[in-house]
Amino acid sequence: xxxxxxxxQFPPHFVWGxxxxxxxxxxxxxxxxxxxxxxxxxxxxPGAIADASNGDIACDHYHRLEQDLDLIASLGVNAYRFSIxxxxxxxxxxxGWNGKGLDFYERLVDGLRQRGIKxxxxxxxxxxxxxxxxxxxxxxxxxxxxxxxxARHVQARLGDRIDGLTTHNEPWVVATLGxxxxxxxxxxxxxxxxxxxxxxxxLSHGLALQALRADGAKSQLGIVLNLSxxxxxxxxxxDIAAAAMADARGRxxxxxxxxxxxxxxxxxxxxxxxxxxVEPGDMRSIAQPMDYLGVNFYTRTVVSASGADWGAKxxxxxxxxxDWEVYPQxxxxxxxxxxxxxxxxxxxxxxxxxxxxxxQTFANGRVQxxxxxxxxxxxxxxxxxxxxxGVPMAGYMVWSLMxxxxxxxxxxxxxxxxxxxxxxxxxTPKASADWYRDFLQAWRG
Ligand code: FCB
Numbered sequence: 001x002x003x004x005x006x007x008x009q010f011p012p013h014f015v016w017g018x019x020x021x022x023x024x025x026x027x028x029x030x031x032x033x034x035x036x037x038x039x040x041x042x043x044x045x046p047g048a049i050a051d052a053s054n055g056d057i058a059c060d061h062y063h064r065l066e067q068d069l070d071l072i073a074s075l076g077v078n079a080y081r082f083s084i085x086x087x088x089x090x091x092x093x094x095x096g097w098n099g100k101g102l103d104f105y106e107r108l109v110d111g112l113r114q115r116g117i118k119x120x121x122x123x124x125x126x127x128x129x130x131x132x133x134x135x136x137x138x139x140x141x142x143x144x145x146x147x148x149x150x151a152r153h154v155q156a157r158l159g160d161r162i163d164g165l166t167t168h169n170e171p172w173v174v175a176t177l178g179x180x181x182x183x184x185x186x187x188x189x190x191x192x193x194x195x196x197x198x199x200x201x202x203l204s205h206g207l208a209l210q211a212l213r214a215d216g217a218k219s220q221l222g223i224v225l226n227l228s229x230x231x232x233x234x235x236x237x238x239d240i241a242a243a244a245m246a247d248a249r250g251r252x253x254x255x256x257x258x259x260x261x262x263x264x265x266x267x268x269x270x271x272x273x274x275x276x277x278v279e280p281g282d283m284r285s286i287a288q289p290m291d292y293l294g295v296n297f298y299t300r301t302v303v304s305a306s307g308a309d310w311g312a313k314x315x316x317x318x319x320x321x322x323d324w325e326v327y328p329q330x331x332x333x334x335x336x337x338x339x340x341x342x343x344x345x346x347x348x349x350x351x352x353x354x355x356x357x358x359x360q361t362f363a364n365g366r367v368q369x370x371x372x373x374x375x376x377x378x379x380x381x382x383x384x385x386x387x388x389x390g391v392p393m394a395g396y397m398v399w400s401l402m403x404x405x406x407x408x409x410x411x412x413x414x415x416x417x418x419x420x421x422x423x424x425x426x427x428t429p430k431a432s433a434d435w436y437r438d439f440l441q442a443w444r445g
Contacts, residue, residue, distance in 0.1 A: 014394070023127040024055070027057040031104075320356050
């Protein structure tokens with residue numbers, strides 16, 4: 001392990017960012033012709049959101065764009081990862097386009113450019129138009145083609161100003177939490193549907209990449225996966241097997257098709273009759289070469305065959321406010337595993353990493369979030385360590401720029417390095433924002 005200060009362990013071209021997503025920060029749920037999304041609808045289900053809130057206002061980013069752009073610039077980052085709300089661009093997900101929706105994102109990418117910040121845009125960070133859900137959503141193969149049209153439409157208008165274009169954010173979450181567990185939109189509980197959804201998400205990614213390239217893509221194209229390092233709870237063979245299976249379901253189900261063009265056999269066998277319908281040519285379409293892989297990492301997963309809850313909190317390990325274990329070494333382990341399993345791995349960006357903590361706010365709106373600083377520092381060091389072991393790391397982005405709507409947890413969990421007062425919508429940088437800014441300043445030298 002190198003002894004040089006952490007900032008010196010990163011090369012000059014390294015990409016440093018902060019990340020957000022449309023539904024979590026924009027608000028303006030009905031502004032300028034925006035259509036309803038499946039998250040708008042899901043929030044209306046009694047009990048779906050912990051604090052019975054919704055994204056109608058969120059951080060009101062839609063109306064505070066200039067101020068937020070200045071905030072991003074004040075951190076000294078060279079990249080900003082955001083997502084485009086499909087229902088703003090195409091209210092029903094099929095049929096007519098809404099020019100005003102793309103006007104907003106044009107102001108966003110131009111504002112980033114003016115400030116010398118790279119634009120990293122995600123096309124699907126979960127807010128599917130409700131109009132498509134009514135036709136079957138991601139379970140319907142036609143949605144794949146609707147997504148390709150949407151991707152092409154966005155690229156035609158903004159592609160010359162987007163540095164990194166991501167098809168999907170965390171397809172596992174959309175498939176499994178949205179369609180099997182049902183605790184995320186659209187709230188469906190069917191393993192069979194979830195499996196089909198995962199296939200359609202991957203297929204739409206591959207077909208979109210083909211179409212975007214045929215149209216002359218100028219951005220780097222890729223996908224973002226949520227990955228965890230799965231470790232057995234004990235050295236017993238049953239636990240080792242259970243951990244391998246959890247890894248196959250969560251990581252290899254997505255990464256194997258992308259990099260090897262096939263689903264893991266053991267997961268197909270487990271799904272049996274619930275396995276997705278795969279048409280001839282689909283797997284080849286999915287396995288398009290990518291310019292980068294985005295990895296969202298929060299915690300490791302400890303697995304036991306008995307299915308007993310190996311909650312980190314119960315074991316007395318350090319956890320965040322999500323009860324997710326703080327374990328930076330898991331990020332190094334995961335990145336090295338990806339490099340080993342997929343030797344052709346393109347440049348890797350950690351596209352999300354961060355922690356929710358019970359921030360204490362002082363009278364001046366100031367938050368001294370030392371836990372978050374330690375979390376970020378530890379994980380940035382974990383990236384450096386993976387890089388030293390040969391993993392082609394290219395960037396790191398903090399989740400999140402500011403506190404925001406944390407899906408089923410509503411506004412109860414705060415991930416921001418900037419505090420948001422939900423009454424006044426005032427933004428106040430936390431100590432972690434200052435730490436990140438100072439770190440980046442040292443890195444620039
Ligand atoms: C990820 C999501 C992101 C955020 C973080 C905490 O799964 O991509 O939107 O909610 O978790």
